Amino acid sequence: HKVRLEWVRAEPAGLRGAVRVLNLAYEKVVSVRYTLNGWASCAEAAATYQPPGPADGITDRFAFLLPLGAAAAAADTALEFAVRYRVAGAEYWDNNEGKNYRLRGRQRVPPADGPPQDPDSSAWIHFI
Numbered sequence: 001h002k003v004r005l006e007w008v009r010a011e012p013a014g015l016r017g018a019v020r021v022l023n024l025a026y027e028k029v030v031s032v033r034y035t036l037n038g039w040a041s042c043a044e045a046a047a048t049y050q051p052p053g054p055a056d057g058i059t060d061r062f063a064f065l066l067p068l069g070a071a072a073a074a075a076d077t078a079l080e081f082a083v084r085y086r087v088a089g090a091e092y093w094d095n096n097e098g099k100n101y102r103l104r105g106r107q108r109v110p111p112a113d114g115p116p117q118d119p120d121s122s123a124w125i126h127f128i
Contacts, residue, residue, distance in 0.1 A: 003085035034081035077105035
C-alpha cells in the first residue's frame with residue numbers, strides 16, 4: 001500500500017488523524033476528502049507533513065484535522081472519508097478497501113452521578 005490511515009481521534013475541534021505514505025518522491029500532496037451527507041456534497045482537508053520521529057526511511061507521516069463543527073453534534077450524523085496521496089504524477093487512495101472510512105456521531109449521555117463530563121458533548125464512534 002502506498003498510503004494508509006494510521007489513526008483518528010475525535011476532539012472538540014473536529015476529527016484529527018495521521019496518515020503514512022511511502023516516500024516515493026520529495027514533493028507529495030496528502031489530503032482527506034470527506035462528507036457528512038452521503039456524498040451529496042464533500043470537502044477536502046489538506047494534511048501537513050510531520051517531522052520524522054521515529055523515522056523509518058521508507059514512509060512519511062502527515063497529520064490532518066477535519067473541522068466538523070456543529071454538524072458533528074447532530075444526532076445520527078454519519079461521516080465518511082477517504083485519504084488521497086498525489087506523488088510523481090500518480091494518485092493513490094486509502095478508502096478502506098472501497099468502503100470508505102465511516103464514523104457515526106452520537107450525543108454523549110451524562111452519567112446519573114459522578115464528576116461532570118467533558119464540555120464537548122459530541123463523540124464519534126467507528127462502525128463497519
